[in-house]
Amino acid sequence: MSNEQTENLAALLGHLTETTIVQIVLIVAGTWLLIALTQRFLPVLAGKLAGRNRLYMLALVPALRLCIITGAVLLILQRVIEPTLENLVGLLGALGLAVGFASKDYVSSLIAGVVASYEMPYRPGDWIEIDGTYGEVQAIRLRTVEIVTPDDTVAHIPHLQIWNQTILNANDGSQHLLCVANFYLHPRHNAVQVLKLLHDVALTSPFLQIERPINVTVQEKPFGTHYCLKAYPIDPRQQFHFVTDLTVRGKAMLLQLGVESATTPAIADLAS
Amino acid sequence: MASSAPSDQGVAPLWQYVAVTDYCPPAVTVEHTVRTGLSAFWQHFCTKEPPPETPFKTEEELQSIPGILLERIAPAPDGQRAALALDEALTAWLDSVQMDQPVVLVLHPPYGMHGDILKAWAGLHEWRVLPPPTTGQIFRRETDWIMSGSANLTSWVLPNLERCYLRHAHGLTLVRRLLDQACSGALGRGVIGCDSWAWAFLRRAWSGATPPLLILQSFDQHRLARWFQSFASKSGISDLIFRQADNGDYVLPPPTDTQNESANISDFLQQLAAYSRGIPGIAHAIWRASLRTAPDELPKDASTAKESTYQPTTLWITPWRRFKRPAPTTDLLRQHAFILHTLLLHNGLSAEWLSQLLPASSQPSPATLYRLESAGLIKQQRNGFWQISPLGYPAIRLFLKSEGYLTDDL
Known part of the structure; x- marks a missing residue:
């Protein structure tokens, strides 16, 4: 390091006294404490609330953390260097270059996390699928999004996935999540009757969000007739119970109607 | 088509049928909303009892009204007066010779x-x-x-x-x-x-x-006051006075000869109307449950009361904030929301048919039903049907609405 560089650095950090160092330590400790408190108590508070309020409260956690960290960095910078434009540009440029080389993906995830906070491709409470992993967003951390899969497994997915992966969001911040129950039936049946029956199966499910539409679509396949019963549950968290209920009751009703499921012999029947 | 039963001139009729668009449930007071919200918030984080206050009449001094007496002071309403109001509302329809409706x-x-x-x-x-x-x-x-x-x-x-x-x-x-x-x-x-x-x-x-839809207009505090007063008038008991137990405020307007200028009117009926959403059956059930009497102030028959010893009989009303309403936890409601919702959609069901209508994951065991009953949310009728209790209905409706379940439009 040349004398000139040493002098520049000394000038930059010239007013760094013991008091300033203590202040910085306190700021870091306070920041850590505030973040820990928000991460611990806001989810507990959210658990006491119902419906959308719970989602709003959960969404506050990453936003508050970002605010706290930004505030802390500004406070520290104010104490470490003289807040002139030259100093700031110099410091941040050097910092960015060093960190960028050292941990490109890590920083990329951090930046993607900031972008995710702004663009909101997912929010806490959303049901998303990223690269084949499906689950409910529990928390949005600085570097990762934490989702819980239907098998109760927590998956931490780096935010940088938003740069080049398709993010599938099933409810996109709302309570409305479309569920689909599939029925594969033997082709010899009265399709109109089955359409009405499946519609009523959905209509009479206690899980149904009745204010949303119910749709039944039909497609003829080589092995039989494929019915898709599409409806919305009251709570997205009930989606698997809802599909199960539709399937169980739908099958029972179809059996009572005398409609058989599509099976391999059905193809043989058709061929003969 | 909407109309009402015969009433005093210039006063809104007690029983009145209106079109659904004209139906207006009593507004919830700001004080009630704030108090309910704060107390619900407080309940989540604190289990401590609130500090005691000095009441006008302590709970120890009062007792429940004996059943026979209660049937005279707040008897089960019959449908005759409402039927007259319905008849008036349907007059034009009955007179019409067209069969378009x-x-x-x-x-x-x-x-x-x-x-x-x-x-x-x-x-x-x-x-x-x-x-x-x-x-x-x-x-x-x-x-x-x-x-x-x-x-x-x-x-x-x-x-x-x-x-x-x-x-x-x-x-x-x-x-x-x-x-x-x-x-x-x-x-x-x-x-x-x-x-x-x-x-x-x-x-x-x-x-x-x-x-065409008709609905019985909701009961605001004025209607409730007239309704409850009419029960008291027909009870055959000499002058009845209804006062709030904690501060002595009059819940129903006192007789003119006992009125004094310093008499305060309680907001109990306003709270009751808002909480019950103006539904007469629910307001009536809460009214009955809130009535208390002091053992030394037993009501007297009008026939036996003498003018020389005239003394109005006071009935004491449990203050609204002390009235014990079912206060189910959110967890309990969330766990059994399907049972409560299904009972409401059918206005009561037998346990057997309730099981038929619910998914396998929410089957109501007898223990579940009795748990909900002990929480004051449901009750069993004489025919064995389970029904939402009148005192539990407002809390259940509020919960189901907040959770996005289908509710009525009233």
Whole structure:
């Protein structure tokens, strides 16, 4: 390091006294404490609330953390260097270059996390699928999004996935999540009757969000007739119970109607 | 079509049927909203009892009113007066010779007494009252029940449409056929009574045009005061005074000869009207539960009271904030939301049919039902049907609405 560089650095950090160092330590400790408190108590508070309020409260956690960290960095910078434009540009440029080389993906995830906070491709409470992993967003951390899969497994997915992966969001911040129950039936049946029956199966499910539409679509396949019963549950968290209920009751009703499921012999029947 | 029962000039009638668009439940006061919100918030984080206050009459000094006396002071309402109001509301429809509106639908919220009212109205005109089909008939889709019930008839009353369907894939055929035939005029002229929750579901399950709707106007604090006062007047007990136990405020206006300028009027009825959403049956149940008397102030019969020893009888009302309403936890409500919702949609069901309508994951065991009963949320009727309790209804409705369940429009 040349004398000139040493002098520049000394000038930059010239007013760094013991008091300033203590202040910085306190700021870091306070920041850590505030973040820990928000991460611990806001989810507990959210658990006491119902419906959308719970989602709003959960969404506050990453936003508050970002605010706290930004505030802390500004406070520290104010104490470490003289807040002139030259100093700031110099410091941040050097910092960015060093960190960028050292941990490109890590920083990329951090930046993607900031972008995710702004663009909101997912929010806490959303049901998303990223690269084949499906689950409910529990928390949005600085570097990762934490989702819980239907098998109760927590998956931490780096935010940088938003740069080049398709993010599938099933409810996109709302309570409305479309569920689909599939029925594969033997082709010899009265399709109109089955359409009405499946519609009523959905209509009479206690899980149904009745204010949303119910749709039944039909497609003829080589092995039989494929019915898709599409409806919305009251709570997205009930989606698997809802599909199960539709399937169980739908099958029972179809059996009572005398409609058989599509099976391999059905193809043989058709061929003969 | 909307109208009312005979009343004093210049005063809103006690019983009044209006179009659904004119129905207005009593507004919840800001104080009540803030107090309820704060107390719910407080309950989540604190289990400490609030500090004691010095009441006008302590709870130890008061006792429940004996059953026989209660039946005189706040008897179970009959549907006669409401039937007269309904009759007036239906006059134009009855006089009409056109058959473009063969059916009128009369909606009532839970505990709106619609069964009694419609039967009383049918009695006024000697129209045939159609009994509902059995649950077995509904389930088996025995649509000939409709024709067998109304054969050779041109005028009929079906008091309980909610008893004609089940929320099951096999439980809708019969009611759809009934509504189709009734609204087409094939069954002659009819008046159908329906629970508001059942209708909220049926109007989504049936695609026909909605017939003219009538509803009993909600009871605000003024109506409640007149209603409760009319019970007291007919009780045969000499001057009754209703005062709030904690501060002595008058809940019902005192008799003119006992009135003094310093008498404060309690806001109990305002709170009651808002909490019960103006539903007379629910307000009446809470009113009965809040009545107390002091052992040394036993009510006297008007016939035995002498003018020389005249002393009005005071009945004490439990203050609104001390009145014990069911306060279920959110967890309990969330866990059993399907049971509560299904009971509301059918205005009560037997345990057997409740099991048929619920998914396997929410089957109601006897223990579950008794747990909900002990929490004050449901009660069992004499016919074995489980029904939402009148005191639990407001809390349950509020919860179901906040969770996005289908609720009535009232």
